[in-house]
Amino acid sequence: MTHSLRKTLGPMLMGSCLALGLGAAAPAGAQELRIGFVAPLTGIFAQVGKDMQDGFQLYLDQNGGKLGGMTVKFIVEDEQGKPDTAVTKAKKLVLQDKVHMFIGGLLASSGYALAPVSTAEKTVYISSVAAADDLTQRDLGKYPLFLRTSWTSSQPHHPLGQWACDQGYKKVISIAADYAFGYEVAGGFQKAFEDCGGQVVQKIWPPLGTKDFGPYIPSMKADADAIFTVMVGPMALQFPKQLRGAGNKKPILGGGTSYDEFALPFMGDEVIGDVSALHYSAAIDTPKNAAFVKAYRTKYNKVPSYYSENNYTTAQWIDEAIKQAGGKWPGPEEFVKIMQGLKIDSVRGQISMDDMRNPVQTIFIKKVEKKKMFGYEKDELWNTVIKTYPNVSQFWTYGKEKFLAQPVYNRDFPPCKFC
């Protein structure tokens, strides 16, 4: 038994090793554009990772698997939601698959971990979701081959602070997930809101992944006009439900991820009327977005989230860059330069890139409404756009030098002056 097993297993193992070896040594065809994609496909963020991948894949499929005339070899790797694994997988893409660029990374921590790989391995890295502010701010100098097609965490929340002032809100409570992304989102909102005369009177930091807000809700100050929230994943579903359940009827202003289309379909009617800000809404009423939502929904049977749109647009951006380079890979430095110079007419509107390689784009203030849209029959929750702020850069109205002189938003900055 053991002997015969060994006899059959031996050649099989040899064969598979050979096959793997051959598979790894992909022919370096002149017309092939190799793109690596790093997204969480297992673990708690697996569904977000799927949205990211689907967005990119949809653009590829609509364009016959080609970007800018080059046939694309699209290699997806699972980062498991861990920065350490993201680095390993990015290195695999660079060393083994010899990709021209790698894209993705979900969490801010993954973005921070991946950017140095691009410098060390001299390969382009495009952050299509990871929003960590400093990547395109104070740290950019370290990453010459890095660029971002998505957003910085604070970018949509500066306008939201302004908008809150315009509504006449004077005192706001901030409750935000206790990690870097939460600090940056809440910081952006607080900075802009206090600069136009508002006051953040209380800051609460529940840990990432909190499901029971029982200890936090009763401690909220009663004299506030509104509540600003930064919720991520399952937190986004729980918080509005529990807040309303506790009888608190104050208006909610949400950080982008508190109400993005990834969470919205799973929410109840209690969120109707809640306002949030982001650089995309599935309910943008333009023919381009309508076509995108319908195509995405037909193919994947769900409403696209900003994760999907950002990656779709990333593919479009690369498409136009390669076109401009004459249908061939221009080399990493040149590619970054071309990407930076492009103006994209994307699903979410006109986008360009600032000199720190972060998009300048429209920010949407959105209100959750239950209605029919794009000809779908059922009443559904949509993020109806109630105000747009066009051409918002990551520095808002502060100017680059002044903005970069302050520290990156963190747990203690801006300080809670009115607490």
Added chain:
Amino acid sequence: MVSQQVKIGMVIIGLALLAFVIPQSGSFVILLATRALAFAILAMSVDLLLGFTGLSSMGQAAYFGVGAYLTAVLATKFGIGMGWDFWLVVVMGILLGAALAAVFGLFAIRASGVYFLMITLALGQCVWGLAYRWNSVTGGDNGINMTGRPNFGIDLTNDVNFFYLVYAFFVVSLLLLYILVRSPFGKSLAGIRERELRMQILGYNTWLHKYIAFIIAGGFGGLAGVLWAQTNGHVSPENVVLTTSVDALLMVVLGGSGTLVGAAIGTGIVFGLREFLSTIVPWWQYVLGAVYVLTILYLPMGLMGIPAWIRQRRSQRKSEESKKLASKPS
């Protein structure tokens, strides 16, 4: 029974093969092997506790984490450890791991069995909490990025050079731990594992023995952390979190506890499945799960128990045959 010399010979041949084959393969495989070897040192330190002393530690990632964070903080904030002073960092990492274990041991060693497991788990999570929340030093959730690897005449930025360095550390660790468990001290640890009360009656200070073993394991954990931090140049709370401790424990159980080599084999298999197979097929998790379940169901001794299992089956069959022969009327 395979004699000890033959076993040692097999391990030496295996190690030699590793040193020759890995550098010939693709650079991604080299990186993976380097990471696996660094982690294997941690797994062996778990094995010292689990397999030889009978203490199942759920907090071994704490020592791993302090080693890794020490390396990253020194390199990024003070510029220490990128040249010859890398060796200084190695020594400091070992000492810090051991020192932390010396503190934690005071709390943990008093307990045994599941209580020991709970206390080490809690203490490990304390370190994780510190890594996650002490933003000014650890960078919080974002972690710390290091630029490049040390260069002290030998440039470790070269993956092959770095592989050989980690390989050397691994071999030395294996050797030291092997000498340790074969020493009279190691024998007394085994005695504690088998029956602590009897050892006490024989006059051994079992608390002290366990405490020393715990500190030694912490030191090796610290060493593994220092090396690990250099593999990807990135340290984050993910390295200190509970799952890292559990991973190390599972690797030991998978390979076979109380064998040292088993811990290394378990590490290799888990890394192979998790980081290599996952680049080929999306259902790698099922394979990993199946391997764990099958091992626990059929090989309680781990993969290192396979030869013994085969021998047992053979001798059973022989005895059955001889019984049949005996019962046949002649």
